[in-house]
Amino acid sequence: MGVANGTRVEKLPPNINQYTDSDLNLLADDHIAREMSQKVRVLIWVMTSPSSLKIKAQAIKETWGKRCNIIIYFSSKTDPTFPTVGIDVPxxxxxxxxxxxxxxxxxxxxxxxxxDWFMKADDDTYVIVENLRYFLSKKDKTEPIFFGHLFKVNVQQGYYSGGSGYVVSKEALHRFGTKAVNSSICRGDGGDEDVEFGLCMERLGVKTSLSLDEMGRSLFHSMHPQIHLLGNYPAWHYRYTKGIVQKGFGVSRYAVSFHYVPPDDMRTLDYYLYHIRPYGIHSTVRTCNETQSPNHL
Incomplete structure (x- = not known):
């Protein structure tokens, strides 16, 4: 600590920008999140493309992707330097x-x-991985179930917005892997991706859920955080969404995902979530694991 013009000032460590996110987070008590990462193992795969790999997927790699147990980027081309897994689909x-x-x-x-759980995300989806694990921590991976932002059209039990991301249980993936290959149960290509996957899960007996926290607040979000804060939704969002369309404080404080997040917004959101803290205020973890059946609303 030094003195400047008669005022005591803090002496900052040199080259503060050389520190990594992990270095700075050593000051945070994250033992609960670290323990949860071992108890609730989550694999997230990201749908990307060669044209957006170094822009959109790179932003994920620099932000929330670092917090996954396993993250895999799928593209139409294999890129061992990123890396991506290339799949033979145009x-x-x-x-x-x-x-x-x-x-x-x-x-x-x-x-x-x-x-234990397997999530699909787009390359403009932002996922708060710790909240995803928290939500899943009281769910049963052996049940045929999956979660996300539920739409009520096109599929009898509803389907999930592909952009908000959806997460399937181990049992759901087992049914897909053993029954849906080389069969007419699941469409091989064409149609709307999220609708077709919803139909696939329904035929396999995998159930949907409203996927809310215990206060009925939304967890998975199909649009940009600002839209969910202010409630400036397009008309179709009300027609499609199952249950009450939430906004502002109707969004869970343990929100899991948001969609249509550009790369720089992704970095900004990550900065606000993991770097800035109000001094003297500590969050208390509350139970956030009750999931309501779509039939209850």
């Missing part, structure tokens, strides 16, 4: 279903025993 919106089915098949065949 790029383009018409082939998103094919990419999703191929990615889950690859994960079942190569990583089934390495995780």
């Amino acid at each position: 790029e383009g919106r018409d082939h998103l279903t094919g990419k999703t089915m191929a990615a889950f098949r690859y994960i079942y065949e190569n990583h089934f025993h390495e995780a």
